[in-house]
Amino acid sequence: MKSAICYYSFTGNTKIAAEILKDILAEKGIVDLVELRPKKEDKNFFMQGFKSFLKKETELNNIKYDFTEYDFIAVGSPVWAFGPAPAVRTFLKHVTGVNDKQVILFVTSRGAGDHKAMKEMARYLKEKGVKDFKYVSINHNRIKDTKYLKTKIIKVIDERL
Numbered sequence: 052m053k054s055a056i057c058y059y060s061f062t063g064n065t066k067i068a069a070e071i072l073k074d075i076l077a078e079k080g081i082v083d084l085v086e087l088r089p090k091k092e093d094k095n096f097f098m099q100g101f102k103s104f105l106k107k108e109t110e111l112n113n114i115k116y117d118f119t120e121y122d123f124i125a126v127g128s129p130v131w132a133f134g135p136a137p138a139v140r141t142f143l144k145h146v147t148g149v150n151d152k153q154v155i156l157f158v159t160s161r162g163a164g165d166h167k168a169m170k171e172m173a174r175y176l177k178e179k180g181v182k183d184f185k186y187v188s189i190n191h192n193r194i195k196d197t198k199y200l201k202t203k204i205i206k207v208i209d210e211r212l
């Protein structure tokens with residue numbers, strides 16, 4: 052099985068979750084970790100939150116959008132203003148080759164708007180024919196608790212693969 056984990060992370064929490072997911076999926080085959088990097092990134096939290104609230108997108112650096120070669124895809128984002136970060140919106144809007152594949156959506160947050168954010172992420176993919184979703188919401192206060200992260204992620208993986 053070939054999997055891709057595509058994620059954006061500004062302060063590193065979602066990256067930690069993505070890496071744990073990678074370790075778990077690596078037992079089942081090849082895993083590519085794809086970091087979404089905006090060409091221009093606001094360093095100002097207020098502007099980031101504001102742009103996310105307005106459902107803005109942002110241009111990404113060196114990103115491929117065709118995921119035809121993968122059997123399984125995971126997409127991760129921090130929750131910003133109750134939605135995904137703009138880099139993740141851009142990715143989800145442009146990604147191809149995902150129809151009828153299994154998708155895990157994961158977010159890290161302080162717990163406000165996590166479900167809303169994942170619902171929005173799913174909406175982009177439903178338009179591309181994805182029907183099979185699993186959701187993982189990780190509280191940023193527990194990001195260093197590897198056991199908590201592994202338990203939450205494995206629960207979803209075991210059901211699927």
Ligand SMILES: Cc1cc2nc3c(=O)[nH]c(=O)nc-3n(C[C@H](O)[C@H](O)[C@H](O)COP(=O)(O)O)c2cc1C
Binds near residue numbers: 064128131159160
């Ligand atoms: C601009 C901005 C907006 C945020 N908005 C929310 C929010 O609406 N709800 C929430 O629970 N956490 C919010 N957070 C907290 C982040 O979702 C949380 O710290 C997340 O783990 C950060 O992930 P990262 O380290 O991968 O960037 C926000 C953080 C930032 C910087």
